[in-house]
Amino acid sequence: MQPGYGIRTPLESDLPAILRTVNAAGRAGDATAAAQTVDEYARIWSRLDTGRDAWIVTGPGGEIAGYGHLTAEPGEGRAHADAYTHPGHEGAGVGTRLLELAETRAAGLAADAGRTLSLVNYVYLKGASERLLRSRGYRRTRVHQRMTIALDGPLDAPVWADGVTLRASTGTAEDLRAVHACAEGAFGDRWGAGPRPYDVWADDLLYDGFDPSLWLLAEREGRIAGAALCRFRDVQGEPAGEVSQLAVRREDRRLGIGRSLLLASFALFAGRGASSVGLDVDSESLTGAHLLYARAGMAVTVSIGRFEREVPGATADGPGARS
CATH class of the missing domain: 3.40.630.30 (Gcn5-related N-acetyltransferase (GNAT))
Structure with a gap:
């Protein structure tokens, strides 16, 4: 990251400010994105060890420039990373640092589980986040679409x-x-x-x-x-x-x-x-759900790619090694 940026553990009192960053990032990618709420994030946090599974990136003035967390399903062989960069801090390396933290944490969880995990990220297509994931060896495995209809x-x-x-x-x-x-x-x-x-x-x-x-x-x-x-x-x-x-x-x-x-x-x-109704749908739905929604008047506002990369367990000398 650029000089002046730092990493710290989130606190419960940070949730409103975290949501402002998360929602600003969402709107920058899709103007129809629904606002995430404190209640939703409190529910997510109830499943996390926020001391190890969640991170805040602070900007030069101490503001929240980015936020990320990792949720794991070791029994299913998966971990899911979510990361958001405030639009005012794009280009400072915030997203890259959050991805590195998620990958390192996933490697530790893979070691604990004694198996390779598939690390999953969802990002808007054709943007900087997709380019970052591809540069780090992620492959696109699915495309989901956001569809909406105006009730006017x-x-x-x-x-x-x-x-x-x-x-x-x-x-x-x-x-x-x-x-x-x-x-x-x-x-x-x-x-x-x-x-x-x-x-x-x-x-x-x-x-x-x-x-x-x-x-x-x-x-x-x-x-x-x-x-x-x-x-x-x-x-x-x-x-x-x-x-x-x-x-x-x-x-x-x-x-x-x-x-x-x-x-x-x-x-x-x-x-x-x-004012409107929205939903998310698999663009390759086996039941043709995306086609049904289109016939009902809904239109695609944004495409979201699911990207995955295998994360092996940490080794004594590897980048995911834990002390």
Whole structure:
């Protein structure tokens, strides 16, 4: 890094300032990016040893110029690195230093696990971050797309197949477990997906801001056939909708349930004052989800690459060695 920049361990009191940097970096890459929240990061931090798994880069004036953390899934053979550079500090080597710290930490975790880990990074394509990763031996393994639709005009109405009805989740434990079963069954053919126990799934989706009235469920023959799991986000200071998951059971596909759930989500958000709705999708979805979203009027705003590099366990003399 350039002179005047430093590294330190983040403190809980840093979270608001960290989020300002994270959100500024997100908006610089995609104007439609939803703002991350303190609650979301507090949840992430609850899974980390922030003394070893998270880093702040300070600028010459002591401001937060960059932030990064590493989350590991040694049992799955993966670790995920997230790093953000404030736009005002690009070109100072902040991103490179955060990547080096993540790689060194991943090497230590690989040694502890006794196996090679695949270190995963997600970055906007065709930018400095992609060039940095490629220069360090990362390969692109997938492309995801951010898609949005503005809610500033007439919307198509959902058309439900015979025998299909729509309701909102009740938010009860029984209902949520039924939604989980539907979602897990639907995503069984998603690239890179593995089964997620209820507790893991719930930890990802059921935290501050969860509103069961925004979870739309399509029922058929007495069971949940599909689900649109939605939430509100903030995009440039305006309320916006987010479809976190859209799932249809395999045996209930080809009935238009996915499209109808999506259109019902648009109507729900429009009725509650949202300016837009967004979601993330695999550009090579085996179910053609990205094509369904496009036909419903959503457009790609940015492409995000998944990059991976194998990180072997540390050796006594290697760059990942620990003292």
